[in-house]
Amino acid sequence: MGRGRRSGSDMEQHQPDRDHRAPASPAPDVADRAVDLIGLCVGFGATPALEGINLRVREGEIFGLVGREGAGKSVLLRSVVGHIEPSAGAISVFGAPPGAPESRARVAFLPDRFRPPGDLSGYEFLRVTLLMHGGSLDPAVVRNVARSLDLEPGDLGRRVHECGKGIAQKLGLLAMLLTDRPLLILDEPLSGLTPDARAKVKQALIAYRDRGRTVLLASDIASDHEGLCDRIAILRAGRLGYVGSIADLCGRLGAPTLTTALLADRAPV
Numbered sequence: 417m418g419r420g421r422r423s424g425s426d427m428e429q430h431q432p433d434r435d436h437r438a439p440a441s442p443a444p445d446v447a448d449r450a451v452d453l454i455g456l457c458v459g460f461g462a463t464p465a466l467e468g469i470n471l472r473v474r475e476g477e478i479f480g481l482v483g484r485e486g487a488g489k490s491v492l493l494r495s496v497v498g499h500i501e502p503s504a505g506a507i508s509v510f511g512a513p514p515g516a517p518e519s520r521a522r523v524a525f526l527p528d529r530f531r532p533p534g535d536l537s538g539y540e541f542l543r544v545t546l547l548m549h550g551g552s553l554d555p556a557v558v559r560n561v562a563r564s565l566d567l568e569p570g571d572l573g574r575r576v577h578e579c580g581k582g583i584a585q586k587l588g589l590l591a592m593l594l595t596d597r598p599l600l601i602l603d604e605p606l607s608g609l610t611p612d613a614r615a616k617v618k619q620a621l622i623a624y625r626d627r628g629r630t631v632l633l634a635s636d637i638a639s640d641h642e643g644l645c646d647r648i649a650i651l652r653a654g655r656l657g658y659v660g661s662i663a664d665l666c667g668r669l670g671a672p673t674l675t676t677a678l679l680a681d682r683a684p685v
Contacts, residue, residue, distance in 0.1 A: 450475045450599050450630040451496055455505035458491050458654075465491045466654045469505070473632055475598070478625050480641040481634040482678070483651035489634035490528055492651070493603050496632070497525045509599065524549060524595040528603040528634075530588045534577030538567075538587050541576065545591040553594075561593050564620045566613055581608035589617060593624060600624070602633040606640045618644045638675040648674075 449472055456469035466488045473479045481489040494500045496507060498514035509519035532541040543553045562572060565586045576584060585608045592600050605621075606614045621631055621644060635641060641648055642662060650657040658665055662674050671677035 448475045452508045457504040459503045464654050475630050476628050477646040478631040480645035480648040482648050487651040488654040490603055493601050522598045524592050524597040525601045526588050526592050531584045532576045538572035549595040566616050599630045638678055642674050
């Protein structure tokens with residue numbers, strides 16, 4: 417496998433549309449794609465990180481990548497935002513390549529282990545982030561969205577270096593929600609949060625989706641996906657296993673939760 421170079425529903429087969437009754441309009445399975453991966457391969461030297469990934473994320477859904485550390489979740493997310501160049505295959509984001517201006521303008525990305533610059537206050541960090549995403553800070557909107565994440569005005573006025581990991585993580589999530597981009601890509605978005613904070617972040621992401629936005633996220637923790645994701649994909653050693661809803665997987669395996677489903681002998685991981 418070639419080297420992956422760092423730069424800035426279901427496992428559907430990508431067949432041409434055969435319905436010629438309305439040629440001027442794309443078929444629904446084409447028109448509603450937020451992210452499309454076709455035969456995606458990424459390798460670092462002789463080590464494959466992703467192999468033959470065919471995956472489609474629809475507009476208006478929350479899609480979760482599930483898998484152990486090192487399964488390839490972060491590599492996949494960074495490939496979608498254009499930070500890693502594939503060895504083979506194709507990626508489209510709203511129909512354009514990841515690095516194209518038209519796709520970059522529709523995406524906001526929160527990496528794993530994110531922490532804002534320590535010398536900035538929360539408000540200063542939000543102002544800079546929104547400026548980088550072509551927006552501006554509206555104090556009333558900031559207060560409303562911050563409240564949904566259980567962030568107080570005092571938290572936003574403090575320097576980041578004075579904040580704990582949980583508040584820093586919520587600042588990153590707040591910045592992503594405020595961009596109002598059609599697609600949020602979030603790597604371990606619930607990391608470092610208390611159970612109450614996790615529940616509130618889930619509610620905020622669901623509300624974001626309900627406004628027609630799309631969320632693609634990754635987490636090692638199965639319970640992070642429960643009560644949040646419309647569909648999931650299970651990755652193991654760079655390959656796709658199950659793709660579909662949590663309810664369908666649990667039903668197949670007779671498991672009450674995703675956590676127990678992943679522990680089952682017949683789990684597709």
